[in-house]
Amino acid sequence: MRPVQLFLIFLFGGLTLFPEFQNIKKRMIFFDEELFNLLPLIILFILTVFYLVKNINQYHGNGKIITLIPALMGVMFLVLIFGHKLIRSHLDESETYFTAENYNIGNDGGITLDFKTNKHLKGFRIDHFSETYYWGSYTRYADTFELDIPLDFTKSKYAVLKRDTLYFIGDTIYFSVYNPR
Secondary structure: OHHHHHHHHHHHHHHHHHHOOOOEEEOOOOOHHHHHHHHHHHHHHHHHHHHHHHHHHHHHOOOOHHHHHHHHHHHHHHHHHHHHHHHHHHHOOEEEEEEEEEOOOOOOOEEEEEEEEOOEEEEEEEOOOHHHHHEEEEEEEEEEEEOOOOOOOOOEEEEEEOOOEEOOOOOOHHHHHHOOO
């Protein structure tokens, strides 16, 4: 095992892991951030496979388990990244409790908040040439919702649901509510 192997695995693992666990992701038409974040993932995958083969050969030569550490760290990063992608995908595809929309926020398409039955909250905003995704959660207290979602605009943490409108407490922002049931 060489320190350079560990350094490269941690470098590309960190460069891949950090954006994956962000709760706000922006996609642009001309410059897609996902494409930019895909490059470290590809490099991490290639390094992990290369080190796996190399470290297994070294392990057979000297019998020291420490030689497998870089490959195992690479596998750990890949499991974390793809596990998180799988969990987020599962949460995003879960049943919708209701959807709240406001067309006054954002430049083109407004913002949509998708409240899931499992207390998962997904937001989607369209601006001129970009789409922004938000992930968080909520807690319901009768007709009041406490939102735990990082948005890139200011809003109250609490919202009240009255019939077909979601009002933010102490704010003029309101959303039209659509119930899929």
